[in-house]
Amino acid sequence: MNPEPFLQLDRVIHEKGRLAIMSMLAASPELSFTELRDALGMTDGNLTTHIRTLQEAGYVSVTKSFQHKRPLTTCSLTPARQKAFTNYINLLEEIIQQAKAK
Amino acid sequence: MESNWAAEHLHVIRTLMERSAVYRRALAPIMIFNGVLGTAAAVVGILMRIGEPRSFTVFWAAVSMIALVGSLLLVRRQALKESEPFWSPPTRRITQAMLPPLAAGLIIGIVAYVEVASAPQNVGNVMGMLWLPLSWVVLYGCAFHAAGFFMPRGTKVFGWIFILGGCGLFAVGIPDSIGRVHYAHGIMGGFFGILHLAYGIYLYFTEQRRNEL
Numbered sequence: 594m595n596p597e598p599f600l601q602l603d604r605v606i607h608e609k610g611r612l613a614i615m616s617m618l619a620a621s622p623e624l625s626f627t628e629l630r631d632a633l634g635m636t637d638g639n640l641t642t643h644i645r646t647l648q649e650a651g652y653v654s655v656t657k658s659f660q661h662k663r664p665l666t667t668c669s670l671t672p673a674r675q676k677a678f679t680n681y682i683n684l685l686e687e688i689i690q691q692a693k694a695k
Numbered sequence: 696m697e698s699n700w701a702a703e704h705l706h707v708i709r710t711l712m713e714r715s716a717v718y719r720r721a722l723a724p725i726m727i728f729n730g731v732l733g734t735a736a737a738v739v740g741i742l743m744r745i746g747e748p749r750s751f752t753v754f755w756a757a758v759s760m761i762a763l764v765g766s767l768l769l770v771r772r773q774a775l776k777e778s779e780p781f782w783s784p785p786t787r788r789i790t791q792a793m794l795p796p797l798a799a800g801l802i803i804g805i806v807a808y809v810e811v812a813s814a815p816q817n818v819g820n821v822m823g824m825l826w827l828p829l830s831w832v833v834l835y836g837c838a839f840h841a842a843g844f845f846m847p848r849g850t851k852v853f854g855w856i857f858i859l860g861g862c863g864l865f866a867v868g869i870p871d872s873i874g875r876v877h878y879a880h881g882i883m884g885g886f887f888g889i890l891h892l893a894y895g896i897y898l899y900f901t902e903q904r905r906n907e908l
Contacts, residue, residue: 612704616711622784632711665780682708688701 605650606681610635610643615652615670619678623656623669644668652677720773720786722847723898725766730892732762737884746876748811748824752804755828755883762887788845796838800831824879825869832861832886853894857886 606615613633617624630640647653652674656667670678736758739745745754774781807827836857843851869878 612708613711616708619708620712625780625783628783667780682705685701685705685708689705692701 605646606652606678608643610639611647614640614643614647614668615678618653618668618670619675623667626666626668629668720770721898722850723895725769726891726895726898728765728769728895729762730888730890730895732758732765733886733888733891734884735888737880737888740880740883741877744876745880748827749808751824751876751879752808752811752827755831756804758887785845789842792841792845793838796834796841800834800838803827803830803834824875825865828879828882829861829865832857832864832882835887836861849894849898853890856890860886 606612610633614629617629617632626640626644629635629644630637633640635643644653644655648655651671653668654671656669658665658667736755740751740754745751770786771781774783804827836854836859838854839857840851840854843854864882869875873881
């Protein structure tokens with residue numbers, strides 16, 4: 594098997610929790626912190642850590658606002674990294690195709 | 696080995712992407728509210744003998760406005776409770792999906808209201824008492840079916856029941872044994888009342904809480 598696609602996988606989004614966050618955000622323009630937390634069954638602390646890592650790597654942008662006097666944190670994928678996530682999925686498909694071709 | 700891992704990852708990604716796009720507000724209270732409203736409105740319509748096509752149109756247009764406002768308030772209450780935006784991306788998608796058939800139903804209602812006054816009585820009766828409610832039923836089914844692409848699976852089935860039920864009753868026509876007023880309000884009460892109520896009760900016992908996976 595050609596190891597190249599496997600070596601190209603981005604470590605930042607390859608981690609299970611961050612990959613789940615990226616998957617959710619890839620299908621929706623934006624999601625609130627509570628929506629992500631509840632859908633993924635993560636703790637507040639765990640989700641905050643993963644979002645911070647993704648934010649520092651430029652994958653996710655975080656917006657903090659107030660709605661009805663309550664804080665609202667929303668996350669979305671940055672446009673540049675949306676492409677990176679698509680590439681990640683393509684790489685996975687390539688790995689599967691290579692295995693089938695063997 | 697690596698391909699198995701990649702396939703599993705892809706499966707998880709796709710599942711999560713689908714879940715992210717699905718509307719997750721609890722539908723049971725909305726359905727029960729609309730079911731009670733529709734059933735009560737049908738009873739009122741029959742008891743008050745709202746039998747003229749134009750008054751029938753106005754009466755049910757008013758009921759649908761109450762249903763719409765009530766449903767939006769219930770959705771808003773859920774959003775507030777969860778500290779989430781009311782006009783969320785899934786809500787926008789649902790609205791966009793439902794809008795064309797619902798708009799068509801509104802336009803047909805307006806046209807019927809305007810045209811039925813100048814139509815011969817027998818034509819007016821058929822328009823107002825058979826053609827109009829069944830058009831609304833079928834279009835409402837189309838709206839729900841379209842929304843079903845972003846909602847739990849049962850929503851599409853619910854839409855199909857309206858579409859097939861409405862078309863089936865079109866084929867049957869108004870039975871001689873039933874008065875046209877009773878028949879028209881019965882259609883509205885049956886579809887927009889009892890069916891919603893039944894689906895709402897079903898959802899109440901089966902719907903996953905939105906916080907659950």
